[in-house]
Amino acid sequence: MKDLTRTKVKDLLRLEAGQEVLAKGWVRTKRGNKSVAFIALNDGSTINNIQIVADVENFSDELLKKITTGACIGVRGELVQSLGSGQAVEIQAREIEIFGEADPNSYPLQKKGHSMEYLRSIAHLRPRTNTFGAVLRIRHAMAFAIHKYFNDKGFVYLHTPLITASDCEGAGEMFQVTTLDMDNLPRTEEGRIDYSQDFFGKQTSLTVSGQLEGELGAMALGEIYTFGPTFRAENSNTPRHLAEFWMIEPEMAFYEIEDNMNLAEDFIKSLVRYALENCKDDLRFLNDMFDKELIERLESVVDTKFVRLTYTEGIKILEESGEKFEFPVSWGVDLQSEHERYLVEKHFRKPVIMTDYPKDIKAFYMKQNEDGKTVRGMDVLFPKIGEIIGGSERESSLAKLEARIDEIGMSRDTLGWYLDTRRFGSAPHSGFGLGFERLLLFVTGMSNIRDVIPFPRTPKNAEY
Ligand code: 4AD
Numbered sequence: 007m008k009d010l011t012r013t014k015v016k017d018l019l020r021l022e023a024g025q026e027v028l029a030k031g032w033v034r035t036k037r038g039n040k041s042v043a044f045i046a047l048n049d050g051s052t053i054n055n056i057q058i059v060a061d062v063e064n065f066s067d068e069l070l071k072k073i074t075t076g077a078c079i080g081v082r083g084e085l086v087q088s089l090g091s092g093q094a095v096e097i098q099a100r101e102i103e104i105f106g107e108a109d110p111n112s113y114p115l116q117k118k119g120h121s122m123e124y125l126r127s128i129a130h131l132r133p134r135t136n137t138f139g140a141v142l143r144i145r146h147a148m149a150f151a152i153h154k155y156f157n158d159k160g161f162v163y164l165h166t167p168l169i170t171a172s173d174c175e176g177a178g179e180m181f182q183v184t185t186l187d188m189d190n191l192p193r194t195e196e197g198r199i200d201y202s203q204d205f206f207g208k209q210t211s212l213t214v215s216g217q218l219e220g221e222l223g224a225m226a227l228g229e230i231y232t233f234g235p236t237f238r239a240e241n242s243n244t245p246r247h248l249a250e251f252w253m254i255e256p257e258m259a260f261y262e263i264e265d266n267m268n269l270a271e272d273f274i275k276s277l278v279r280y281a282l283e284n285c286k287d288d289l290r291f292l293n294d295m296f297d298k299e300l301i302e303r304l305e306s307v308v309d310t311k312f313v314r315l316t317y318t319e320g321i322k323i324l325e326e327s328g329e330k331f332e333f334p335v336s337w338g339v340d341l342q343s344e345h346e347r348y349l350v351e352k353h354f355r356k357p358v359i360m361t362d363y364p365k366d367i368k369a370f371y372m373k374q375n376e377d378g379k380t381v382r383g384m385d386v387l388f389p390k391i392g393e394i395i396g397g398s399e400r401e402s403s404l405a406k407l408e409a410r411i412d413e414i415g416m417s418r419d420t421l422g423w424y425l426d427t428r429r430f431g432s433a434p435h436s437g438f439g440l441g442f443e444r445l446l447l448f449v450t451g452m453s454n455i456r457d458v459i460p461f462p463r464t465p466k467n468a469e470y
């Protein structure tokens with residue numbers, strides 16, 4: 007087999023019959039009779055398998071016995087037109103090499119469909135299933151499309167730090183980073199932990215958002231975006247929360263809230279369009295297996311103008327809806343997923359961009375409105391997901407920002423570097439954060455966020 011280079015299954019399926027080829031991959035199934043074996047081979051390059059036809063008389067019993075679900079093999083043979091339905095070409099095997107066997111008595115992924123819960127318990131092997139192959143290829147395609155989108159628009163990809171001493175969202179949901187000896191913590195005279203002896207000489211954590219550093223970039227480079235992992239120690243065991251998730255955060259100088267909304271809407275639509283155009287086979291599979299309305303829903307989002315309304319208008323609709331919510335609504339409350347989904351799925355039946363939230367339920371950096379009560383925040387709310395994007399125009403006035411920092415008891419000192427953007431050459435600017443896995447929930451139609459990231463991190467779970 008050495009003299010022939012391997013062709014990926016995705017490419018094999020598009021080749022003309024009548025040539026010598028070499029395929030390598032994992033056996034999905036083997037069936038057949040006394041004279042011929044049919045092997046479905048997959049190498050992860052596509053949801054589709056290539057069919058291998060092996061005449062039993064040409065191969066030893068011993069070899070054929072090792073070709074079981076999960077085994078890894080190489081097959082050399084002729085690509086021929088397939089007589090069976092479902093595929094145009096197949097490989098008539100001439101030579102088969104076993105790279106790695108998979109004992110049928112212990113290989114956990116047998117032919118039958120497994121529950122998502124079971125697959126989560128074997129997350130190290132689930133990429134070999136059709137479903138996770140499809141999800142992970144779509145995840146890759148979306149990551150690529152995100153970089154392409156911003157690159158085409160002239161945004162600079164800014165790498166913001168993962169270890170930080172500031173809490174961007176001010177919600178106190180941070181994982182501490184320390185090298186102090188937990189069994190023997192150094193103490194100050196007042197009996198507090200002495201972080202001056204810690205690795206960084208101060209208390210540090212994993213970042214919840216790259217925004218604050220992103221703003222520094224925008225105030226120099228004009229338009230930037232970050233795309234990296236973020237961490238939240240919130241104890242939310244929901245199908246939409248991870249403790250480690252990826253976030254895309256564009257930040258733009260000279261953008262006001264309207265520009266920010268326009269970008270967010272165009273951005274999501276472009277990504278969904280990219281998926282529809284470039285992930286057809288995988289989307290079709292997920293549509294057929296999990297969610298019969300998936301492709302229709304994706305197409306409709308691309309064509310729909312998102313509804314824009316203020317928080318105050320939204321609350322009014324919810325109050326007048328006559329709906330019994332688990333969490334009661336009134337002006338000032340933070341919207342729960344059930345409220346967001348009512349607006350998006352029942353009332354408007356369209357994605358919604360909600361703006362102008364009460365200042366007390368939003369972060370310190372949002373631009374303050376004239377009314378003294380609300381801030382220029384915006385959340386994009388999606389069907390089946392709820393909040394997919396959170397963002398705002400930023401407060402560009404140093405005095406107002408300092409007043410707000412004091413009001414909520416944050417420290418001006420530790421944010422001195424951030425306040426310098428307002429002290430020197432301040433400008434109106436805006437940005438938002440798109441939760442990558444929330445986007446993937448929407449695009450793949452999966453119903454649990456644990457199933458759109460290879461190795462999920464959730465409360466009490468850090469396997470692999
Ligand atoms: O609304 P959030 O908290 O906003 C920020 O962090 C801002 N600093 C972003 C910015 O303006 N640059 O988070 C943004 C998005 C949410 O809309 C949601 O999609 C996602 O991040 N997200 C989560 N995704 C998965 N698991 C979690 N625990 C998440 N928390 C937020």
Ligand code: MG
Binds near residue numbers: 393395396
């Ligand atoms: Mg938010």
